[in-house]
Amino acid sequence: MKKKKIVIVGGGAAGFFCAANLDENKYYVTILEQNSDVLQKVKISGGGRCNVSHACFDPRELVQFYPRGNKELLSVFHQFQSGDTMGWFEERGVPLKIENDNRIFPESNSSQTIIDTMVNEVRRKNFEVKTQTVVSEIAKVEETYVVKTSTGEYAADFVVFATGSSPKSLKLIKNLGHQIVEAVPSLFTFNIKNDTLKDLMGTSFMHAEVSIPKLKMEESGPMLITHWGLSGPAILKISAWKARELAALKYQFDIHVNFLGIDLEDAETIFKNFREENPKKTIGKSKIFDVTTRFWHRILWLSKVDLEKNISSISSKELQIILGNLYNNVMKVSGKSTYKDEFVTAGGVELKEINFKNMSSKILENFYLAGEVLNIDAVTGGFNFQACWSEGWIIAQDLNGK
Template identity: 50%
Template sequence: MKVIVIGGGAAGFFSAINIAEKNPGYQVTILEKTNKLLSKVKVSGGGRCNVTNERAKPSELVNFYPRGGKKLHQVFKKFTTSDMVNWLKSKGVETKTENDLRMFPITDSSQTIIDCFLSEANRLNVQIIQNQSMTRIEQIAYKWKITTTNSDFEADKVIIATGSSPASLNLLSDLGLELSALEPSLFTFNIKDERLNQLQGISFTNANIKITGSKLEESGPLLITHWGLSGPAILKLSAWGAYHLASVDYQFDILVNYVGNLKSEEIREQLIKYKSLNPKRKLINYPLFELPKRFWENMLIICGIDDNHSCSDLSKKQINKLVEELYQGRYKVTGKSTFKDEFVTAGGIKLAEIDLNTFECKRYPNLYIAGEVLDIDALTGGFNFQACWSAGWIISDNI
């Protein structure tokens, strides 16, 4: 039995390794279009590889997938995050859980995961052929023929795990498979605004962000960067709003509440109370609401409150301006930037084309599809990888 996996990424490698392990007599080959293997694994988690998440219940996991969602419930029942942790442990890779439930190898190095996969592929005699970009795929009788830039291959079963490669998706579209439009997901917001100047690196534990003219709203940690705003709150918005934000060409306004758990009147009341109790204090020296000192100083200056102002000098207009800036500061987003080096794309082959019990294509027996080539994408936290691991395991079980 000849099995060809097209794509040397997370889904491709995990499928190939488990197929070879469960079926020792099969000839398993990975075709990778570049000379780099597992490149996304390499950069994940800032080079530490956020391999999965501690949340193991399918009902919890599905909430982190803007595309895929509840359809993945049955998938995670068959192979969930705890199964992946146990699989890694069986291969000698120990993992750890961080406060936000993200999981990493205890080495804090993505190379640990890469070395594990390469070692297993070598042990199981999985053939890896690089620089093989697929240019054609066709079914001939009961076989599959794959044409690449360098050669022709024949297989009994084929797994497509090419990521969101437009070229591969076009080939699958030529087979008649329906796909959702590709749009970027998980990106940061580009903002040029004097209120953020010289504040790079400042973070907020729990901010609230709204996209005006839509129902999109998220809360969570927020980070000021050289190019604008990032952090989990922004990344969640970019994922859930991927198609909406693309439709407005990434030009939109946001409202930022830097003290996400407080309403405007609560902020105003606390400022007035502080003014009353501390009339001689200079507000610029005493950051309120647990805000970073440098941000607080800059925001007061923006509101016309400098180091010469005592609390008793605060006017109603200045207090109102400060409340507005802290509770719903309006910022114009003028573009997007990739989050670190992690590329995630919304869209791909529609899940209606796939039997999620096997990940086999409904129209073409013995053709399997897994990973980001499918219309599945998730928030940060190891969820995108887990979709790959679960699909790879199910494919290997079925094959």
């Protein structure tokens, strides 16, 4: 039987995982990657450790982490989910581990292990990987596709389009007839200039609550003060779920932050109990709430309360000001910064135009799409990669069955 040709446009997670699962006896496969290295996002993910996936093994639960694509991914995850990802890598001698927050990493703590496994699999199959190859056009010529690039033309019986969501890629796919939902950033940190945060970079809060009244959005979880403002899961979740609304606001809005993650009554009770038990302590040396000493001193400074003041002489008015700064601190957000581990966008190819049984295009014959080029994205924690692995695997199974 004559081997057919597959061209995979994009050497990222989805494209490479698809190639790693294709049958080398049936196909000649060429991966075209515009950068000098493949799998670049995999390399930097999780601070260089690669957050491969997330320990959520029920597809119905797993889809809840995807602001866009949750309905469509249900059938995808029924075919290949996080447990299957763990199995795939373990079969190839790469054990993965589940950390306390349910994120999945390689036991080696190195993204290179994940990259090497996929690259070796593709090499073993004698598939071709062309880096620094920019695709300029894809044209349908009778039964085949011609993929035009900076290094020549490639003929393909099948195309797998897994480019990510760069404007150039979206334009290519639009020219082929697909509808595009305009891409906007998702998973970003909030830029805030506020005295509460100044010079406190690295300070974290385990159970913060953040709300944006304008969007009727609330989120809770760990939060981190950065050089630019606020980050951490609580912020990143909001940025994912409200990506389009925040873009419409041009990233200018007010947020209400509860650094303690408890309600006002509980905070008052904790303070009063501490005061009764430690009446001789100064307010500055009182470890009342689960915050760092530096942050506590900043709150007292903002509240215009002297650090040396005895805790028993704090007036009820002063207490309300202190608690207000801790429990309902209103800040102006004026812009966003990229979350460095996972630059993700909301937007891409309209999902109605994809057959999610096999990730094929409903518009183009013998054409598949996967990864971030689709209007699918997730919160942080390994979910975006899991969608890539699942989609890539499904495409490979469909092609192997042809």
